[in-house]
Amino acid sequence: CGVFGIFGHPEAANLTYLGLYALQHRGQEGAGICSSDGTKLYLEKSLGLVAEIFNEKVLKNLPGHISIGHNRYSTTGSSTIENVQPLMATYSLGSIAIAHNGNLVDIDKLKSKLEKDGAIFQTTSDSEIILHLIARAKDGEVHERIANAVRQVRGAFSLLLMNEKELIAIRDPYGIRPLSLGQLRDAYVIASETCAFDLIGATYIRDIEPGEMLIISEEGVKSLKIFNSAPKAHCVFEFIYFARPDSYIFDHICVNTVRKELGRQLARENPVEADIVIPVPDSGVPAALGYAEQSGIPFEFGLIRNHYVGRTFIEPKQSIRHFGVKIKLNPVREVLQGKRVVVIDDSIVRGTTSKKIVKMIKELGGAKEVHMRISSPPTVGPCFYGIDTPTRQELIASSHKIEEIRKYITADSLGYLSLEGLKKIIPNSEFYCMACFNCKYPIEFESKKLSQIEL
Ligand code: 5GP
Ligand code: SF4
Ligand code: MG
Numbered sequence: 184c185g186v187f188g189i190f191g192h193p194e195a196a197n198l199t200y201l202g203l204y205a206l207q208h209r210g211q212e213g214a215g216i217c218s219s220d221g222t223k224l225y226l227e228k229s230l231g232l233v234a235e236i237f238n239e240k241v242l243k244n245l246p247g248h249i250s251i252g253h254n255r256y257s258t259t260g261s262s263t264i265e266n267v268q269p270l271m272a273t274y275s276l277g278s279i280a281i282a283h284n285g286n287l288v289d290i291d292k293l294k295s296k297l298e299k300d301g302a303i304f305q306t307t308s309d310s311e312i313i314l315h316l317i318a319r320a321k322d323g324e325v326h327e328r329i330a331n332a333v334r335q336v337r338g339a340f341s342l343l344l345m346n347e348k349e350l351i352a353i354r355d356p357y358g359i360r361p362l363s364l365g366q367l368r369d370a371y372v373i374a375s376e377t378c379a380f381d382l383i384g385a386t387y388i389r390d391i392e393p394g395e396m397l398i399i400s401e402e403g404v405k406s407l408k409i410f411n412s413a414p415k416a417h418c419v420f421e422f423i424y425f426a427r428p429d430s431y432i433f434d435h436i437c438v439n440t441v442r443k444e445l446g447r448q449l450a451r452e453n454p455v456e457a458d459i460v461i462p463v464p465d466s467g468v469p470a471a472l473g474y475a476e477q478s479g480i481p482f483e484f485g486l487i488r489n490h491y492v493g494r495t496f497i498e499p500k501q502s503i504r505h506f507g508v509k510i511k512l513n514p515v516r517e518v519l520q521g522k523r524v525v526v527i528d529d530s531i532v533r534g535t536t537s538k539k540i541v542k543m544i545k546e547l548g549g550a551k552e553v554h555m556r557i558s559s560p561p562t563v564g565p566c567f568y569g570i571d572t573p574t575r576q577e578l579i580a581s582s583h584k585i586e587e588i589r590k591y592i593t594a595d596s597l598g599y600l601s602l603e604g605l606k607k608i609i610p611n612s613e614f615y616c617m618a619c620f621n622c623k624y625p626i627e628f629e630s631k632k633l634s635q636i637e638l
Pocket of ligand 2: 359417418419420421565566567568569570616617618619620
């Protein structure tokens with residue numbers, strides 16, 4: 184998901200709309216904006232894309248100088264309007280709204296305990312638990328209640344909360360998902376990725392620290408450390424696939440630079456004699472440029488992407504995927520005909536896309552050879568922290584050797600980046616989660632889910 188928040192701007196909701204637009208790649212199922220004029224919260228949300236949901240009329244319903252917004256991509260909970268965020272509630276201390284990027288683990292026990300205690304859940308989203316925990320706290324002022332609530336949950340959370348008078352940002356102690364602070368003249372802005380700052384002309388100041396709670400109000404900015412220190416575990420997959428290349432994440436690191444370096448490393452580890460290097464657009468582009476530069480093989484666009492279909496992988500409706508890859512990609516015959524082609528993609532999940540792409544490049548494109556190169560190690564473990572990967576059984580690399588995958592996707596050769604290579608390229612790699620590649624999960628969770636992990 185993508186989150187965006189702003190404090191201290193007369194056009195808070197309009198800027199949140201722009202911020203969400205820049206973060207659209209982080210979730211396309213639904214979006215919402217909550218605003219405050221200092222006395223009351225206003226909320227507009229719907230299923231669909233940001234530009235479809237919000238127009239001048241809808242944005243007029245969102246007055247005030249404080250605002251938070253959310254782009255939804257479901258990991259826990261189905262794709263229904265109830266689950267679209269921000270979630271808003273009224274309780275004994277007033278109103279509160281929450282926007283969550285990440286995924287909580289082991290929520291079942293906590294949820295049934297709350298339900299036994301009388302809580303009525305309005306959504307199937309894991310994020311609602313945090314609201315209930317805040318509302319049901321027996322005592323304490325609002326910040327104490329919020330801190331206590333998030334201390335009771337575990338998992339990945341980059342959170343934005345707001346009440347009538349404040350904007351609050353919280354990042355889990357591991358810092359799994361990104362969350363950055365910026366400034367736009369007198370206003371403060373917070374976003375999942377800095378590409379949102381660029382669009383509105385804000386300056387990137389720093390990241391919200393893992394375990395930090397930042398409270399922004401008329402009194403200024405207050406930072407509290409609300410968790411004991413934990414070993415940092417930033418999601419490496421943000422660099423590989425999820426974040427936009429023009430963003431700086433995890434303490435000012437440029438996503439594009441990392442992605443290109445992954446491509447260079449891939450070329451060093453898996454060279455091949457070929458005529459052209461082509462990316463699977465868009466996610467494979469920076470790595471393909473890196474591979475081409477390192478290998479000296481010319482870069483070409485051999486596949487053209489239709490940009491208006493959205494990321495079919497994220498689309499929860501199964502039917503879309505049956506159109507196959509053709510709805511999204513078409514080969515450029517003029518480029519591919521008779522060539523030995525290196526195809527660069529960022530990852531293989533189920534293997535279905537790769538298989539169709541190889542077939543397309545050979546049959547429709549007329550390529551002589553197809554050499555698939557993947558700018559990440561084999562995806563062997565599902566993510567429980569906010570990326571919607573399928574179960575272990577569905578991950579082709581969890582149960583197949585590279586040669587078996589090569590045969591399945593019908594490529595002439597297949598090469599992945601090594602785990603060591605990945606670690607070499609990522610600065611301070613010991614502070615990263617790489618569980619989908621090495622099954623070392625930084626946040627423990629119950630054995631029931633572990634059955635999905637063990638083979
Ligand atoms: P496969 O066909 O192997 O299941 O999918 C591989 C493709 O899915 C790659 O092109 C990769 O860019 C893309 N991909 C990997 N992870 C994700 C994800 O979390 N969401 C979306 N939409 N695509 C993904
Ligand atoms: Fe990121 Fe993979 Fe860890 Fe999930 S398991 S947080 S996708 S590195
Ligand atoms: Mg892709």
